[in-house]
Amino acid sequence: MTGFQLDARLAADSVFIADGPLSQVRLMDDTRFPWLVLVPRVAAVSEWLELDGGQQRLLLAEINQAGNLIRAQQGVQKLNIGALGNIVRQLHVHLVGRHEGDAAWPGPVWGSGAAIRHTPEALADDVARWQQRLR
Numbered sequence: 001m002t003g004f005q006l007d008a009r010l011a012a013d014s015v016f017i018a019d020g021p022l023s024q025v026r027l028m029d030d031t032r033f034p035w036l037v038l039v040p041r042v043a044a045v046s047e048w049l050e051l052d053g054g055q056q057r058l059l060l061a062e063i064n065q066a067g068n069l070i071r072a073q074q075g076v077q078k079l080n081i082g083a084l085g086n087i088v089r090q091l092h093v094h095l096v097g098r099h100e101g102d103a104a105w106p107g108p109v110w111g112s113g114a115a116i117r118h119t120p121e122a123l124a125d126d127v128a129r130w131q132q133r134l135r
Contacts, residue, residue: 003043003044004041004042004043005043006024006039006090007039007088007089007090007092009087009088010026010037010039010088010090010092013028013029013030013115014026014027014028014029014037015027015029015123015127016127017036017127017130017131017134018130018131018134019041020038020058020062020065020134021058021061021062022040022041022042022055022058022059022062023038023039023040023041023058023059023062023093024038024039024041025037025038025062025066025130025134026038026039027123027126027127027130028094028115029115029117029118029123030109030115030116030117031116031117031118031122032102032103032104032109032113032115032116033096033097033098033102033103033104033109034070034073034076034096034097035094035095035096035097035109036066036069036070036094036095036130037092037093037094037095038059038062038063038066038092038093038095039090039091039092040055040059040091040092042055042091045090045091046085046089046090046091047085047091048083048091050091051091059093063081063093063095065134066095066134067079067081067095069130069133069134070095070096070097071097073097075097075099076097076098076099077098077099077100078097078098078099079095079096079097079098080094080095080096080098080108080109081093081094081095081096082094082096082108082110084110094109096109
């Protein structure tokens with residue numbers, strides 16, 4: 001979509017999986033959680049309310065699809081969905097699979113310890129698995 005540019009922090013912390021109808025689907029590079037991020041390919045948008053009605057419906061459909069895929073992952077007991085934007089202003093939606101006793105339980109994942117990065121091989125494998133699931 002015209003004028004879309006991914007925020008540098010999102011690019012550094014996540015890896016591209018696929019393009020949905022509205023959003024880039026990205027995998028957070030943190031092995032502690034099954035964690036996807038949806039980034040609408042709409043320029044200069046920081047709030048859900050800045051999307052038009054059609055874009056909001058597309059994003060909701062993408063959240064439903066990605067959220068159901070995360071909920072289907074082994075061990076996931078709870079799905080956290082967040083669009084905070086306090087540090088990265090660009091509109092993006094986090095979908096994080098959680099379970100009792102995970103690295104941040106019961107608190108939020110943000111600010112809860114340092115990310116444990118994938119090895120390059122594991123990252124490539126995870127991306128391929130997510131690409132397969134999103135088809």
